[in-house]
Amino acid sequence: MTIVTRVPRGEARARLLAAARSLVRHKGFAATSVDDLCAAAGVTKGAFFHHFPSKEALGVALVQDWTTTTGAMFAAHPYNSLPDPLDRVFAYIDLRRQLLDQPIPEFSCVAGTTVQEAYESSPPIRQAAAESIGSGAEHVRPHLVAALAAHPVPGVTAESLAQLFQVAVQGGVVVAKALDTPTPAREAFDHLERYLRLLFDRPPT
Amino acid sequence: MTIVTRVPRGEARARLLAAARSLVRHKGFAATSVDDLCAAAGVTKGAFFHHFPSKEALGVALVQDWTTTTGAMFAAHPYNSLPDPLDRVFAYIDLRRQLLDQPIPEFSCVAGTTVQEAYESSPPIRQAAAESIGSGAEHVRPHLVAALAAHPVPGVTAESLAQLFQVAVQGGVVVAKALDTPTPAREAFDHLERYLRLLFDRPPT
DNA sequence: AAGACAATACCAACCAGTTGGTATGTATTC
DNA sequence: GAATACATACCAACTGGTTGGTATTGTCTT
Numbered sequence: 001m002t003i004v005t006r007v008p009r010g011e012a013r014a015r016l017l018a019a020a021r022s023l024v025r026h027k028g029f030a031a032t033s034v035d036d037l038c039a040a041a042g043v044t045k046g047a048f049f050h051h052f053p054s055k056e057a058l059g060v061a062l063v064q065d066w067t068t069t070t071g072a073m074f075a076a077h078p079y080n081s082l083p084d085p086l087d088r089v090f091a092y093i094d095l096r097r098q099l100l101d102q103p104i105p106e107f108s109c110v111a112g113t114t115v116q117e118a119y120e121s122s123p124p125i126r127q128a129a130a131e132s133i134g135s136g137a138e139h140v141r142p143h144l145v146a147a148l149a150a151h152p153v154p155g156v157t158a159e160s161l162a163q164l165f166q167v168a169v170q171g172g173v174v175v176a177k178a179l180d181t182p183t184p185a186r187e188a189f190d191h192l193e194r195y196l197r198l199l200f201d202r203p204p205t
Numbered sequence: 206m207t208i209v210t211r212v213p214r215g216e217a218r219a220r221l222l223a224a225a226r227s228l229v230r231h232k233g234f235a236a237t238s239v240d241d242l243c244a245a246a247g248v249t250k251g252a253f254f255h256h257f258p259s260k261e262a263l264g265v266a267l268v269q270d271w272t273t274t275t276g277a278m279f280a281a282h283p284y285n286s287l288p289d290p291l292d293r294v295f296a297y298i299d300l301r302r303q304l305l306d307q308p309i310p311e312f313s314c315v316a317g318t319t320v321q322e323a324y325e326s327s328p329p330i331r332q333a334a335a336e337s338i339g340s341g342a343e344h345v346r347p348h349l350v351a352a353l354a355a356h357p358v359p360g361v362t363a364e365s366l367a368q369l370f371q372v373a374v375q376g377g378v379v380v381a382k383a384l385d386t387p388t389p390a391r392e393a394f395d396h397l398e399r400y401l402r403l404l405f406d407r408p409p410t
Numbered sequence: 411a412a413g414a415c416a417a418t419a420c421c422a423a424c425c426a427g428t429t430g431g432t433a434t435g436t437a438t439t440c
Numbered sequence: 441g442a443a444t445a446c447a448t449a450c451c452a453a454c455t456g457g458t459t460g461g462t463a464t465t466g467t468c469t470t
């Protein structure tokens with residue numbers, strides 16, 4: 001008598017999204033088949049297409065889910081409550097560096113990985129990735145706005161700096177994957193911090 | 206009587222690599238099928254598997270071909286012959302910005318795009334991408350070495366700066382694809398130039 | 411409180427088309 | 441004439457997606 005432990009009713013969608021997050025980070029979106037996803041989630045194809053009308057729809061949901069969960073994670077982090085805005089920026093960089101203390105697939109960005117494949121082949125997924133990257137920039141932009149208000153730097157906007165953070169994050173993932181080491185990503189954040197300290201005339205304490 | 210213009214004998218391999226470069230930049234590696242490649246190259250499957258033992262082998266050859274052609278393009282560029290090393294670095298940044306005056310797929314990096322998908326699924330391709338990224342850093346690293354020799358900056362190495370360039374290039378592509386505009390990539394290079402001018406005490410002329 | 415009923419959540423089997431790859435044949439070149 | 445450079449035809453495995461069904465849940469009525 002074999003006891004088949006089934007996935008509890010109501011969890012299928014969440015498990016599919018979790019499986020997708022992991023598989024996409026490891027193999028990319030196109031290389032992850034619907035069968036892969038169902039097997040990893042412990043669910044059948046019927047369940048998959050009950051919750052998602054297509055594989056593309058799951059891709060959109062995956063990126064949106066990524067946006068909200070990472071958004072919640074950053075929003076809840078104590079760095080947001082430091083009194084000085086520039087300290088908040090530096091604490092954000094620290095947090096970013098801490099995230100690199102994980103295996104590479106674990107710190108790679110779902111939106112960034114997916115958009116490379118979806119840029120032309122799936123406008124909806126690209127759109128979701130755009131919102132994700134934009135929302136990600138919002139984790140530093142307000143602090144940069146406040147810091148620049150207290151200490152203006154000619155020719156430098158909070159928006160372009162916030163996007164520079166995103167470029168560093170995404171580029172860090174790509175280079176880390178290529179060289180198979182998080183070091184270049186970490187050092188990119190070191191340079192970013194040094195750049196900001198020079199811009200804002202705030203030498204390391 | 207239909208005249209079928211065939212691909213001249215001996216060109217199949219080169220045409221397959223050219224087709225692969227274009228298709229991979231637009232759709233990614235996994236989403237590009239062998240049939241796609243043959244159709245785009247105007248060649249049959251027999252030709253494909255005559256020149257490449259597998260799709261993976263074409264992926265490796267594609268990345269290697271990318272490394273050599275881009276390497277030759279940068280090596281031949283006049284920025285290398287400027288007298289001052291830091292001027293060479295700034296001219297390299299200018300060149301990088303010029304490359305952004307193209308449609309996004311045209312300036313996206315084949316190695317960077319591919320490695321995201323191949324990181325775990327294909328060690329040989331990942332290895333080729335590692336060599337490509339490493340070789341790419343060599344287009345600035347010597348100039349940074351010379352610039353730092355003339356004007357040392359405590360705590361800053363030419364190697365980590367060269368890798369920062371790679372992070373900016375790769376991150377620029379990802380963010381540009383996500384937001385569907387080259388602006389963040391361009392501004393990342395602006396910030397990079399400003400950072401270097403601060404580090405080397407070389408205000409804009 | 412119990413029964414009817416419809417929605418929801420899921421499953422197993424199946425489908426047509428596509429995938430990477432092969433076996434075999436033929437025209438060119440050296 | 442032997443190697444090289446292809447073309448044609450084909451295949452098993454897998455692809456995203458569909459089908460028809462079942463078990464579970466909530467909801468409304470009596």
